[in-house]
Amino acid sequence: MTETIDQTTPIPVLRLEDIVKTFPGVRALDGVSLTILPGEVHALMGENGAGKSTLMKVLGGIHQPDEGQIIVAEQPVVMSGPLDAKAKGIVFIHQELSLADELSVAENIYLGELPRKRFGLVDWAELEAKTNAILEKLKVGFNAKTRVGDLSIANQQMVEIARALTVDAKAVIFDEPTASLTDAEKVVLFEVISDLQEQGVGIAYISHRMEEIFKITDRISVLRDGQYQGTVNTADTNEENVTQMMIGRKLDLSRNEAHHELGEVALEVRGLSCGSLFEDVNFEVRRGEVVGFYGLVGAGRTEIAETLFGLRNPTSGSIFLDGAEVAITSPHDAIERGISLVPEDRKGQGLVLGMNCRDNMTLPQVDDLKAGPFVADGAEIAIFDQYRDKLDIRTPGWKQLVGNLSGGNQQKIVIGKWLSMRPNVLIVDEPTRGIDVGSKAEIHNLLRDLAAQGYAVIVISSEMPEVLHVADRIVAMYSGRIMRTFTSEEVTEENLIAAISGLNTEKVA
Template identity: 60%
Template sequence: MTAMTQNAEARPVLELVDITKRFPGVVALNKVSFDVRPGEVHALLGENGAGKSTLMKVLAGKHRPNGGKIILEDEERVFDTPKEAKRSGIVLIHQEQSLVPEMSVAENIFLGSTPRKWGNRVDWKRLHADSTEILERLKCDFSSRDLVSSLSIAKKQMVEIARALVFTPKIVVFDEPTASLTDHEKPVLYDVIRNLQAQGVGIVYISHRMDEIFQLSQRISVLRDGEYTGTVNTAETDEESVTQMMIGRSLELDHASKPSEFGGPMLEVRGLTVKGVCSDVSFTVRKGEIVGMYGLVGAGRSEVAETIFGLRHYTAGEIRLDGQVVDFRSTHDAVTSGIALVPEDRKDQGLVLGMNCRDNMTLAGLSTVSSFGFMKSRDERAVYDRYQQAMKIKSPSWRQRVGNLSGGNQQKIVIGKWLHTHPRLLILDEPTRGIDVGSKAEIHALIKELARSGYAVLVISSEMPEVLGVSNRIIAMYDGRVTAEFDADNVGEDQLVQAITGMTGSTPQAAGAVV
């Protein structure tokens, strides 16, 4: 609030005026204006595909606008490359990580600005000393000498943030910065942002998490379909009003009720153990039921899903599918048996970004759209058209590269790809990560509709409102073990928090839990 009071009347350090950007077949931005004051956190919101990331890439020199102007400290500027923008004090922390996996953390932090000594040789001692100082400021628990490829997604995100601190920035753009961070790492990021504010740095904050927006920002600007909708003071608005600005309507978050009728067990996991990952995990998912698996990052949730899907081999326990014991040696075995896994990382694990929408949509079920080794284009197009219409995927055509779609539309492609295999068990790992509220509500409604049509659904999520909103039952995990099992309609948030943080001695048979 202090930064807002001090800078409410200050001249903007940055102004984007009537920015227009066109791509083949689509106008991504149409005369969008936006400004940032020194020491301000200005949130930029909109549905996936609204133009937020495109606007910031124009600012950062990644895209050349077709119209409009960029004014930095009262001077009109043109950035032909990201390097020019960075040298002028504009730093973009990407939603999609842009690190070099084969290089060390220190080399990534100072990429493009490596300290040198006599003879233009790399000053390795200074490189690692400066990197270590930045990592300590961010309270990171890994070394500057570690290879980036050895880090988790959350730790890689912290390296991205560390890169911004190398420079003396005037504007820092955070694009979904907490999408991969743990609850422990988020407060560290918030402290970094407040320190930048205190130095007079302007912050652009892009996020779909409303709690963060209202906690950090002083103003909120909204884009819809590539056009500017308006700007409001954060203290003078609420989540419902901002949501209506984003999607043009009032959002009914739970317009599809949970399924209530279940069949027999589709998935039965008994005593599942994977060395170093999980131990004695047991739970059941019935036909027509949605079971939520809730826990902190690193609790073993994704690893359990990968084991069920044949990506990992277990050392003890048993998995039954529709009453039959299964022991998949490969993911192909799991798919042919009727299991589908929508992975946590859609870009690296769920899509081929260089391929078009149609080819991605049919990738998991090629045998249904081919004959004697030849693809049948008409059948491929029919599959794409079916799921494009059913899931309201926004794309100029099936020929569009998936890498050019928004995060929400990419996620819908991944889900559609797996629905095309007609699975009996659908596992969704963080199904709405990095997705706007409108797309999130659509995916939640889809999950409930799939369950009502007979699918057994396992939803893994780090978001408490999500597991409470879509699940019939909730499995809580901590440190590779199931700590409790709850009826989602009769559990308190405090019980869930205790169960996923090891603060309770709850077991699946504990009081208040269900079996």
């Protein structure tokens, strides 16, 4: 199936026509076409494994297509690699950062293209001036000489974006560019994208965030199982229709209105404070309940989770499990007392990507699975098989490297790892970050099912639809303090936004 272009349409800056790419046993791309017009933002959507990454690797010259062709400014081209693509005006901004921590911002931005003086010496003054001019456009709080390793992840992402502004780009491909950005930084990014549009640059925008797609894009193309499903004008469609194109079925995107019996209080927090990160926090979680924590970046949500898991030491306050006060000074203490944490950064903190699925699943309990000096393979495999079936983890087998799984299946491995420890309290931080809409629904249903089985579940999320969909109660935080706790019956988008914006309790109520 090929995208059709009206005769009155401007000449595309980039076309991919009938791209086919096959790996051993897998047809990753099956006749995929994509057209990027000058000055448009064109979303490329699909579930994890739909073929988006493979298509971009073909465009970047990392993979050569088995069939089909790439056309830039109406000229067929062969991409020999990312630098060749960049020379032809195709610039990539990757979700996975590819920066050298020990080098300066300027050196990272112009790596391989440093301005030179006589005898091949680097022209440091020109390099700094060119870099600072770009950084000024991005309105960032650092300069050309800043060491990249000293920047936050969000600012490192802005350095990646700055690279796109160093060339006369015909098309810029953004791959999940806002995954690490604050709301203020997103605004700047969208302004940069708008500026590129005005210059006639075509934008390919890959994201799982529906609100962004419908805010900034002009058209949406969808892949499913390596096949092109169609292109629609963003203004002429809605989230439900795009979702159905992506997964071939409708999803339940409604708010959580499920009711079931709640058990005893599993976790209670009284007056918990941790320096300037959060102060005087009070809440409880019952067995059978999902409590959502919602707030802006820096509100203190993740820091509370890290304190409950023993990664931070509180400066005051008390933690009670099943009515008894406990002292948690390390993750070992938390695990021993039945508290588990699925971290926000599943790749960096939740998994060992070079290890297989079984070993990741059983990592916290290796000592308990030893038979003499060795780990009992049979016991490990039994645990993996149990939770692979229970969580519907899609993998060829336990020997598969976790790094080769989709984001949704990686998240299920992390959740399965902690469920196999039979926790009393399960804390899940940003459970669906970087996960496609179909896998999101599976994770949401899984969290609701775990609560129905009697687990006490805490969900921390930056996505309002997510907390509205999964949580029985929502704790709204602002600047390290709890502003208000809502039940699912009384919460609205308006009063939730008001609470996380710092309005006082009376105004919020």
